[in-house]
Amino acid sequence: xxxxxxxxxxxxxxxxRKAPQIKADAIVFxxxxxVPEAEKDNARRLLExxxxxxxYREQLRSTKRVCLRVNSMYTRNFYxxxxxxxxLDPIDCIIIPKAETDLSFIYKATGRTLMAIIETARGFTxxxxxASSEGLDSLILGVADLALSVGGSLESYERNTYIRTxxxxxxxxxxxxxxxxxxFNIDDIEGFKREALEAKALGYNGKQVIxxxxxxxxxxxxxxxxxxxxxAKKVVDAYEKAIREGLGAxxxxxxxxxxxxxxxxxxxxxxxx
Ligand code: COA
Ligand code: MG
Numbered sequence: 001x002x003x004x005x006x007x008x009x010x011x012x013x014x015x016x017r018k019a020p021q022i023k024a025d026a027i028v029f030x031x032x033x034x035v036p037e038a039e040k041d042n043a044r045r046l047l048e049x050x051x052x053x054x055x056y057r058e059q060l061r062s063t064k065r066v067c068l069r070v071n072s073m074y075t076r077n078f079y080x081x082x083x084x085x086x087x088l089d090p091i092d093c094i095i096i097p098k099a100e101t102d103l104s105f106i107y108k109a110t111g112r113t114l115m116a117i118i119e120t121a122r123g124f125t126x127x128x129x130x131a132s133s134e135g136l137d138s139l140i141l142g143v144a145d146l147a148l149s150v151g152g153s154l155e156s157y158e159r160n161t162y163i164r165t166x167x168x169x170x171x172x173x174x175x176x177x178x179x180x181x182x183x184f185n186i187d188d189i190e191g192f193k194r195e196a197l198e199a200k201a202l203g204y205n206g207k208q209v210i211x212x213x214x215x216x217x218x219x220x221x222x223x224x225x226x227x228x229x230x231x232a233k234k235v236v237d238a239y240e241k242a243i244r245e246g247l248g249a250x251x252x253x254x255x256x257x258x259x260x261x262x263x264x265x266x267x268x269x270x271x272x273x
Pocket of ligand 1: 006007008009014015016018019030033034182186210211212
């Protein structure tokens with residue numbers, strides 16, 4: 001499970017070197033929007049050089065996922081980005097921005113796990129054909145590009161529950177992880193936490209993060225709380241006893257517990273282990 005997905009501009013040597021110390025579940029070296037057009041070649045060369053250092057690769061070993069966010073499939077840069085993936089062994093995942101179509105061909109050509117950012121009007125209307133792509137393991141919500149794509153405002157799309165829920169439904173229907181939007185106000189830690197808790201309640205597994213101060217909060221929020229684990233243990237024990245007695249629905253501390261609650265509890269215990 002990816003609780004925190006940290007973007008690192010691929011043209012910043014300082015940030016690339018700092019990234020492994022930040023303890024995000026996933027690091028994303030970004031070649032897309034954090035890198036100006038004139039810097040794309042330099043960024044690719046910088047990444048190739050740092051990722052070939054054995055000491056740096058060693059530092060990445062404790063990171064669950066090491067990803068590259070490539071440029072949009074509709075640009076020439078996309079093809080240059082994919083070419084460097086073949087030389088970058090530590091990259092085990094490719095993030096496709098502005099996804100609007102079946103992405104299986106990218107998995108077939110690279111063998112790397114894919115994550116798709118859904119952030120355009122077409123991406124949302126074709127979300128199922130993207131979600132069913134071979135090799136895909138996560139859908140990621142992008143609200144800034146979505147606002148741009150539909151001619152709406154960022155503020156409105158930051159608060160839009162319809163698209164946030166729609167992405168989770170598509171992800172879960174296809175057995176994928178759902179990763180929530182970026183919180184752009186880096187200094188507002190409370191706001192970040194509030195938004196992360198909302199995302200968790202909707203079914204999101206984690207959140208995109210852009211600054212070190214957001215990482216530990218995302219890691220904390222997206223793991224089950226002590227209260228959730230204690231309640232889940234009670235439910236599992238009580239329900240398994242009930243099953244042995246031939247019961248499928250019971251009262252536990254004043255609440256109904258049936259098969260779906262049992263499965264929810266089991267899932268909490270699994271994600272805690
Ligand atoms: N990855 C790695 N290191 C980062 C980082 C990141 N995303 N964001 C900040 N840091 C480092 C800084 O280099 C600094 O290191 P230092 O203490 O060794 O000097 C430290 O963390 C504190 O950073 P701070 O000075 O508060 O931030 P900043 O003003 O340098 O940078 C941003 C602010 C927003 C430019 C920066 O966080 C960033 O580049 N984020 C990612 C942007 C991105 O990739 N966007 C695309 C996806 S939306
Ligand atoms: Mg975007």
